[in-house]
Amino acid sequence: xxxxxxxxxxxxxxxxxxxxxxxxxxxxxxxxxxxxxxxxxxxxxxxxxxxxxxxxxxxxxxxxxxxxxxxxxxxxxxxx
Amino acid sequence: xxxxxxxxxxxxxxxxxxxxxxxxxxxxxxxxxxxxxxxxxxxxxxxxxxxxxxxxxxxxxxxxxxxxxxxxxxxxxxxxxxxxxxxxxxxxxxxxxxxxxxxxxxxxxxxxxxxxxxxxxxxxxxxxxxxxxxxxxxxxxxxxxxxxxxxxxxxxxxxxxxxxxxxxxxxxxxxxxxxxxxxxxxxxxxxxxxxxxxxxxxxxxxxxxxxxxxxxxxxxxxxxxxxxxxxxxxxxxxxxxxxxxxxxxxxxxxxxxxxxxxxxxxxxxxxxxxxxxxxxxxxxxxxxxxxxxxxxxxxxxxxxxxxxxxxxxxxxxxxxxxxxxxxxxxxxxxxxxxxxxxxxxxxxxxxxxxxxxxxxxxxxxxxxxxxxxxxxxxxxxxxxxxxxxxxxxxxxxxxxxxxxxxxxxxxxxxxxxxxxxxxxxxxxxxxxxxxxxxxxxxxxxxxxxxxxxxxxxxxxxxxxxxxxxxxxxxxxxxxxxxxxxxxxxxxxxxxxxxxxxxxxxxxxxxxxxxxxxxxxxxxxxxxxxxxxxxxxxxxxxxxxxxxxxxxxxxxxxxxxxxxxxxxxx
Numbered sequence: 001x002x003x004x005x006x007x008x009x010x011x012x013x014x015x016x017x018x019x020x021x022x023x024x025x026x027x028x029x030x031x032x033x034x035x036x037x038x039x040x041x042x043x044x045x046x047x048x049x050x051x052x053x054x055x056x057x058x059x060x061x062x063x064x065x066x067x068x069x070x071x072x073x074x075x076x077x078x079x080x
Numbered sequence: 081x082x083x084x085x086x087x088x089x090x091x092x093x094x095x096x097x098x099x100x101x102x103x104x105x106x107x108x109x110x111x112x113x114x115x116x117x118x119x120x121x122x123x124x125x126x127x128x129x130x131x132x133x134x135x136x137x138x139x140x141x142x143x144x145x146x147x148x149x150x151x152x153x154x155x156x157x158x159x160x161x162x163x164x165x166x167x168x169x170x171x172x173x174x175x176x177x178x179x180x181x182x183x184x185x186x187x188x189x190x191x192x193x194x195x196x197x198x199x200x201x202x203x204x205x206x207x208x209x210x211x212x213x214x215x216x217x218x219x220x221x222x223x224x225x226x227x228x229x230x231x232x233x234x235x236x237x238x239x240x241x242x243x244x245x246x247x248x249x250x251x252x253x254x255x256x257x258x259x260x261x262x263x264x265x266x267x268x269x270x271x272x273x274x275x276x277x278x279x280x281x282x283x284x285x286x287x288x289x290x291x292x293x294x295x296x297x298x299x300x301x302x303x304x305x306x307x308x309x310x311x312x313x314x315x316x317x318x319x320x321x322x323x324x325x326x327x328x329x330x331x332x333x334x335x336x337x338x339x340x341x342x343x344x345x346x347x348x349x350x351x352x353x354x355x356x357x358x359x360x361x362x363x364x365x366x367x368x369x370x371x372x373x374x375x376x377x378x379x380x381x382x383x384x385x386x387x388x389x390x391x392x393x394x395x396x397x398x399x400x401x402x403x404x405x406x407x408x409x410x411x412x413x414x415x416x417x418x419x420x421x422x423x424x425x426x427x428x429x430x431x432x433x434x435x436x437x438x439x440x441x442x443x444x445x446x447x448x449x450x451x452x453x454x455x456x457x458x459x460x461x462x463x464x465x466x467x468x469x470x471x472x473x474x475x476x477x478x479x480x481x482x483x484x485x486x487x488x489x490x491x492x493x494x495x496x497x498x499x500x501x502x503x504x505x506x507x508x509x510x511x512x513x514x515x516x517x518x519x520x521x522x523x524x525x526x527x528x529x530x531x532x533x534x535x536x537x538x539x540x541x542x543x544x545x546x547x548x549x550x551x552x553x554x555x556x557x558x559x560x561x562x563x564x565x566x567x568x569x570x571x572x573x574x575x576x577x578x579x580x581x582x583x584x585x586x587x588x589x590x591x592x593x594x595x596x597x598x599x600x601x602x603x604x605x606x607x608x609x610x611x612x613x614x615x616x617x618x619x620x621x622x623x624x625x626x627x628x629x630x631x632x633x634x635x636x637x638x639x640x641x642x643x644x645x646x647x648x649x
Contacts, residue, residue, distance in 0.1 A: 034602045041354055044329050059111070060327045061151040062199045064175055 001080055008073035011050060015069070018049055028070040050076060081290065081318040084282045089249035089274040091164035093317055098125040101319035104292045109154045111326040113335060117154050121319070124158065130239035132162040137240050138217050140193055142167030142247040145257065147191035147215070148303065149173045149182055149200050152324045155221050155235060156302050157312055159195040167247025168193070170256045171269075172303035175200060179207035188267045189257050189494065191215050195235065198223040205230045251275035257494050258305060260441035260540060269494035270441045279487040280444040281313050283464040287451050288344065288411060288435070290318035295408075297323050297336055297345040304538070306346050309445040310413065330354065337406035346413040348538040349423075352434065356423050359401075359430075374398075382429045388453040394431020401430050411435050411452070415538060421457035428455050436460055438525060442509055444488030448523045459522035464488075469523065470508075471516055478516040481529050483508040514568060531565040531630060533575040535607045543577055546608050550600050554593065556584045557620055559628055560610060566634045567643045576611030578646050580637060582620060589615055598649055612646040 002010075008028055016023040019036040026035055033043065047058050050072075056079040066072055082100065087093040098106075102122035109117035119127070140146070146163040148170065150156045163170050171189040173182060175197075182204050186194065194215045196204070201220045204210060218232035249255075255277055257269045288310075290296070298311035315322050323340050325332060336342065347355075363371060381397045384390060391410065395402040402409070412427070412434045419436050427434045438460035439446030447469065450461030463469050467486040474480035489509045492500040503510055512530030515523050532542050543560035550558060558581045566578070579597070583589060601609050616637065621629040 031603075033606050034604075037602070037606070039350070039606050041328075041330070041350065048329060048331075057112075060329070061153075061197065064151065064199065065178070065203050 002077075004074060004077050007054075007077045007080070008070060010053070011069055011073045011076065014049060014053055015046060018046060026069065028073075029068050031067045032069055032072070033067055054080065056080060081285060084278045084317065087274075087278055088251050089164070089167075089253065090255055090277055090313065091161075091167065091246060091249060093278065094161055094164060094313075095246055097121065097316050097319065101292055104319045105321045106316060106319075107154045107157065107322055107324065108295075108340065109324045109326065110336060110339075112329075112332050113339075116326075119154060124161070128158045128161045128165065129244055130241065131158065131235075132165040133242050133244035134238050134240040135162060135166050135168075135193065135217075136244050138193075140166055140168060140217070142249065143169060143254070144192045145169045145171050145189055146193035146195065147171040147173050147186055147189060149175050149194065149196040149204075150221065150302075151175055151197065151326065152298050152302050152307070152311075153221075153326060154324060155195070157322070159219070159235075160312070163193070164255070165244060165246055167249050167253075169254045172256065172258060172308060174259070174301060174303050176301070179203040180209065183207055183209045183213060185259055185267060185269075186213060186215055189259075189269060193217045193219070195219050195221070197221050198227060201229070201232060205232075249274060251278070252491070254491065256308075258303075258308075258441050266496070266499075267494075268496070268499070270490040271492050271494050272444060272490050276444045276488050276490060277309070277313060279466060280309060280446075280464075281317060283466050283488070284309060284445065284449070285314050285318060286465060287449060288413075290315050290320035290344075292319040294318070294320040294343040295323055295340050296320060297325070297333075297340070297342040299325060299328055299333060299351070300346050300348065300538070305439070305441050305445045306413065306415070310344065310346055330358070334404070337404070337409065339406075341406045341408040343408055343410050344413070345409075348536065349414060349419045350536040350538075352412070352414055352419070352423060352427075353536070356426055360426075378429050381431050385428070385431065386454065389428075389431070389433045389455070391431065398431055401432070405432060413437065413449075415439070415534070424455075424457040428452070428457065438513075438523065440511060442490050442503065443484055443486065443511075444490070447482075447484050447486070447488075447511075450522075456520075456522050459518065459524050461523065462521050463523070469517075472510070474516065479514055479526050480516070482511045482513050482515045482523070482525075484511060485509070527564040527568045528562065529565075529568070531562050531634070533562045533564070533577060535575075539607055541577065541608055546577070546604060546610070549604050549608075550579065550597075553581075553596065553600065555587070556582045557628075558582065559620060559630065559633060561630070561634055561637075563611070563643060563646065566638045566641070568638070577609070579610050579613045580633070581613055581615050582617070583615060594649075601649055610649060612648045614641055614646050616641070 012026045054076050098121045103120055106121045106124050107119040146168045171191050173185055198220050219235040219238050220232045221235040223234050251274050254271050255274045256272045260268045260270055296315050300307040311322055325336055377397050381394050384393050414434055414436050424434050433452045435450050437446040437449035447467050448461040448463050470483050471480040472483050485508050514527045515525045547560050558579055560579050563576050563578045621632045
């Protein structure tokens with residue numbers, strides 16, 4: 001099983017690729033809404049992409065209030 | 081449907097609804113493509129009454145307040161009914177607020193009971209200020225078996241045997257406290273009575289009726305006045321079904337239309353625009369021959385539905401489109417003040433009427449609604465039965481502030497007599513919106529007299545609430561406005577926030593300053609960000625206590641600057 005740091009790194013890489021942002025511009029504690037300049041519907045697209053990559057299910061209602069990459073990665077890690 | 085004129089309270093009306101249609105399905109809850117819950121009215125009653133009894137045994141009395149912070153799901157409605165049965169006052173809070181904001185509104189509303197979900201409760205119980213929470217009973221849904229709950233009970237376990245007593249309430253007793261905004265220091269809690277809801281429900285269902293078998297897809301938050309009415313009270317007093325989806329991902333929403341053969345739904349402009357984009361891109365992928373045929377069929381449908389929607393004809397002409405919407409969709413509802421007419425027309429021409437309306441929390445749910453007879457994409461419809469509207473101080477184009485009088489207007493703002501007195505004058509609610517009536521009695525909106533915007537996602541944003549994000553900006557002073565507050569009578573589809581900046585003497589607006597401004601802006605949630613800035617040369621007018629005179633400043637700015645002077649960020 002990957003470590004939390006590895007999961008976090010993959011989350012950052014996938015997010016950067018999906019929204020065409022340089023990977024080095026993203027940090028674990030960034031707010032992804034702000035850093036990626038995305039709205040809530042685009043955030044749902046990101047969740048779907050992450051689910052497909054990690055083969056986990058991330059319920060929308062449990063993601064309420066999650067806005068930084070680190071917490072997002074830890075929610076994924078808990079399901080791996 | 082029930083004859084609502086006979087009832088004094090929502091609790092009483094809903095009690096009779098549960099007995100009237102015991103075998104009809106009232107609730108379906110689906111998580112993605114998995115249906116998790118299906119309840120008949122009888123099942124609903126059996127689940128809610130032991131909860132009501134437990135609340136009464138815990139000392140919850142008529143007039144006590146109970147807050148709900150939950151995403152859309154069956155337990156939201158079950159909890160709400162239990163509260164109404166006990167004669168309580170419901171405080172539906174927006175689950176998208178932060179934990180700190182939740183704590184602020186729980187304190188302001190003096191909620192004695194709170195219903196919430198595990199992940200939301202976890203955030204609230206870890207927030208600064210949690211120790212001061214005075215709410216006595218907290219019920220948490222979906223808590224994992226291993227989770228230790230701090231100062232809370234499991235919703236599923238909080239029930240007692242024995243029939244609870246329906247608490248008699250009067251029409252003018254409080255039913256809910258709904259916050260229309262106000263996490264920025266001055267919460268605006270609209271106190272709505274049983275009469276407000278009973279009257280609104282009767283008026284709405286007279287235009288868009290529900291009956292057993294009708295299915296409403298609930299994706300707007302239930303704490304929102306619209307979903308609370310058309311995704312709960314309306315369907316329930318008519319024996320219809322509410323479908324909850326625990327995800328808003330477009331692929332599952334599309335799937336739900338078909339799987340549950342949805343009849344009605346409400347949405348915000350952002351989602352409607354997204355649907356439009358999806359359909360348009362599908363049309364663009366068609367071969368030129370197929371596209372030519374489709375365009376002719378759409379044109380024919382437009383011609384045949386000129387006077388009113390004709391669902392059977394539209395489904396015959398455009399079967400694939402209607403199958404994609406489930407084949408049973410009668411209408412979608414959207415808050416229309418800032419909805420682009422072209423989007424509404426696009427759907428209407430496909431035979432999918434989008435009924436746009438206009439309302440505000442202070443007025444219950446809606447004041448006007450487009451009944452589509454005929455469809456008018458450039459207006460927000462006519463006043464609902466029982467609603468009187470008038471235009472105050474009309475200008476030469478007959479545009480003035482919209483004022484409303486109706487049995488659906490709120491009682492008052494909670495704990496704010498000063499604001500109430502400014503907002504409800506001689507029984508008329510001053511909406512702060514600018515409009516006029518056309519020759520056929522349809523209301524057209526042109527802008528806002530009040531300094532606020534409503535986002536495409538349906539959120540009210542007050543400029544004062546976001547100014548702190550710019551604290552420390554190295555300029556002499558600044559002030560944030562809604563652009564339409566400075567330049568009135570503008571296109572509501574282009575609502576935006578603008579920061580007005582006064583530089584220090586000799587200071588220049590450098591790239592570094594622009595970067596600083598952008599960086600601060602990006603730190604705000606996307607829907608709260610300002611859209612542009614303008615620089616002025618004159619000191620801001622201030623009161624004796626040095627507060628900026630916003631009204632005067634806006635008026636002065638409107639004279640010396642044009643909207644085109646705003647530089648986009």
